[in-house]
Amino acid sequence: MNAAGPRIVIIGGGAGGLELATQLGHKLGRKNRAQIILVDKNRTHIWKPLLHEVATGSLDSDLDGVVYSAHAAKHGYQFQLGTFCGLNAETKQITMAPIADDAGHTILPERQISYDKLVIAIGSVSNDFNTPGVKENCFFLDSHQQANRFHDALLDCFTRVHQSESINQLNIAIVGGGATGVELSAELYHVTEMLKIYGLSKMTAEKLNIHLIEAGPRILPALPERIAGSARRELTKLGVNVMENTRISEATAQGFVTSEGEVIEANLMLWAAGVKAPDFIKSIELFELNRANQIMVKPSLLSTVDEAIYVIGDCCACQQADGSFVPPRAQSAHQMAECVEKNIINELNGEPREAYTYVDHGSLVNLSRFSTVGSLMGNLTKNSMFIEGRIARLVYISLYRMHQRAIHGSVKTLGLWFAEKVMRVVRPRMKLH
Numbered sequence: 531m532n533a534a535g536p537r538i539v540i541i542g543g544g545a546g547g548l549e550l551a552t553q554l555g556h557k558l559g560r561k562n563r564a565q566i567i568l569v570d571k572n573r574t575h576i577w578k579p580l581l582h583e584v585a586t587g588s589l590d591s592d593l594d595g596v597v598y599s600a601h602a603a604k605h606g607y608q609f610q611l612g613t614f615c616g617l618n619a620e621t622k623q624i625t626m627a628p629i630a631d632d633a634g635h636t637i638l639p640e641r642q643i644s645y646d647k648l649v650i651a652i653g654s655v656s657n658d659f660n661t662p663g664v665k666e667n668c669f670f671l672d673s674h675q676q677a678n679r680f681h682d683a684l685l686d687c688f689t690r691v692h693q694s695e696s697i698n699q700l701n702i703a704i705v706g707g708g709a710t711g712v713e714l715s716a717e718l719y720h721v722t723e724m725l726k727i728y729g730l731s732k733m734t735a736e737k738l739n740i741h742l743i744e745a746g747p748r749i750l751p752a753l754p755e756r757i758a759g760s761a762r763r764e765l766t767k768l769g770v771n772v773m774e775n776t777r778i779s780e781a782t783a784q785g786f787v788t789s790e791g792e793v794i795e796a797n798l799m800l801w802a803a804g805v806k807a808p809d810f811i812k813s814i815e816l817f818e819l820n821r822a823n824q825i826m827v828k829p830s831l832l833s834t835v836d837e838a839i840y841v842i843g844d845c846c847a848c849q850q851a852d853g854s855f856v857p858p859r860a861q862s863a864h865q866m867a868e869c870v871e872k873n874i875i876n877e878l879n880g881e882p883r884e885a886y887t888y889v890d891h892g893s894l895v896n897l898s899r900f901s902t903v904g905s906l907m908g909n910l911t912k913n914s915m916f917i918e919g920r921i922a923r924l925v926y927i928s929l930y931r932m933h934q935r936a937i938h939g940s941v942k943t944l945g946l947w948f949a950e951k952v953m954r955v956v957r958p959r960m961k962l963h
Contacts, residue, residue: 535564536646538874539624541614543570543598544578546843546863547651549936553871555606563878566607567643569626570598573611576674577933578653579860582714584677586684586721587961591674596937605937610643614652617814619836622646647838647877649870650825654805654844654858657822663781668801671710680800681961684718687797688725692733699737703786703794705778706802707744708752709895712761714800715742716897719768740770741794743786745777745803752857753893764897778803805858807845820847820855829885831870840873842866848886856888860929864936865889894926 535558540551551568558564574595576584583589602609616625622645629638655672658664669680691697702718704711722735742749742765749765749772750758762772777789785795807823818826818834824847826834831848833839841847843866844858856862869886876883934943 535562536878537565537567537644538647538649539567539569539643539645540649540651541569541624542651542653542843542845543568543572543575543609544651544653544843544863545860545933546867547649548575548596548598548601549864549933550649550651550842550867550871551602551607552605552937553867554874555602557871557875558878559606564874567610567645568598568602568607569610569612569614569624569643571611571613572673572675573598574674575601576677577860577930579709580930581671581674581677582710582717584674585671585680585714586717587681588717588721590961591678595674601937612638612641615640615810617648617816619816619839622648622838624648645838647840647874649840649842650833650845651841651843651863651867652808652811652845655808656801657804657806658801659803661778661781664801667781667783668705668799670801671714680798683798688722688730688733691737692725692730699739700733700798701739701741701785701796702798702800703741703743703796704800704802705743705786706804707742707746707749707772707774708802708804709750709893710802711742711744711800712749712765713896714802715740715765715770716768719770735769738769741773741796742770743773743776743778743794746774748774750895753895757893757895761895761897805844811845822847824855830873830883831866831886832873832883840870842870848888850888859893860933861891862888864933867936894929896926 538554538558540547543551547568551566554564554566559566574591574597576591576595580589584591598609612626612629614624615627623642624645626641626643628636628640630636656670669683670676671680687700691700704714718740719735719738722733722738725731725733748755748758748762750761765772778786779789780787781799785793786799787793805822807825809823811817811819811823811825816835820826824845825841826847827841828834831840831842831846833841843863846856846866848856850856865888866886869884873883931943931947934946938946
């Protein structure tokens with residue numbers, strides 16, 4: 531134990547990790563009951579469900595991100611920049627990889643951080659299922675850096691079509707008919723329609739050709755059929771070529787090759803077909819893992835192999851009563867953060883830990899300004915209620931506001947909402963650089 535109480539280290543500042551660090555900072559850090567340290571390889575936080583908006587330029591990560599160090603100073607925890615690369619459970623230390631600048635000069639060497647309690651919240655990465663050529667030829671949306679790279683490439687393509695006399699079409703192929711692929715498809719049409727406002731009038735929505743490719747029988751396989759059907763109809767109206775029951779066998783510089791040998795040509799290729807926990811978790815050789823590399827946990831969200839290590843978010847394999855695992859969603863990360871917060875405080879107070887129970891509040895898919903569809907789970911009837919249009923859009927926005935409230939508090943969240951309204955007047959509606 532440290533002089534200021536136990537040292538609680540949280541690895542990963544995503545939805546769950548940042549909310550947990552904030553709440554523990556308020557309840558333990560500010561009162562010197564514990565030392566709270568948040569570790570992340572990035573300096574800023576972007577809510578992961580919004581990365582498709584960063585990719586299209588609808589959201590500017592430089593302006594809308596949360597700076598960890600500034601946030602930590604206000605909320606009672608410490609922030610350390612670094613990439614988690616090793617763990618010694620016997621000495622209770624994590625290893626951080628060296629940090630270098632763009633020129634390759636070392637800023638910080640490899641170092642260790644000791645802990646009394648560790649929370650692993652490292653999130654997930656795209657699962658390419660070892661498909662040949664995907665790593666070399668496709669973009670991913672696992673981080674805001676990747677989203678920014680896609681955005682830069684998209685702007686280059688927009689400029690090429692606008693200024694060329696011979697190029698009349700922009701082909702974009704997206705593999706994965708989950709929420710990311712569906713929302714990105716709609717958002718791409720939205721920003722393309724805005725280009726004429728900013729002088730790129732020759733790059734019109736009619737020149738945009740999007741293929742949304744899903745290996746399964748329908749898009750949005752994790753959601754009810756009615757939601758998937760409504761989303762499919764909206765995308766088709768926009769002009770998206772929705773290709774279901776289509777498996778990809780290879781990605782080349784020219785496009786995707788299906789299992790039937792068909793070539794889907796594309797100027798931009800994005801892979802969003804499922805997620806897994808990062809592969810390096812295997813190299814630690816400590817945890818029990820499932821097929822998606824997720825770390826197996828007890829009902830309290832403690833790892834099955836170490837009483838000092840909790841796991842939350844997308845990298846957590848929490849098995850439910852029916853044998854299925856809790857889905858990797860922002861709402862489950864939020865709920866897990868709340869559970870671990872209670873359990874850590876209970877431990878300090880000598881009280882028993884609570885078991886985590888996932889509560890499905892429904893799912894929403896935002897099709898940019900065109901539509902929002904989804905279902906809400908009824909607390910009284912235990913049935914789902916289908917919603918769409920403006921009501922669904924308001925509920926979708928409220929999910930982000932709930933996340934902001936968890937990390938900023940009610941007053942600042944209201945201030946951020948007002949600031950966003952003002953900024954819409956003084957800055958472009960899309961990022962063009």
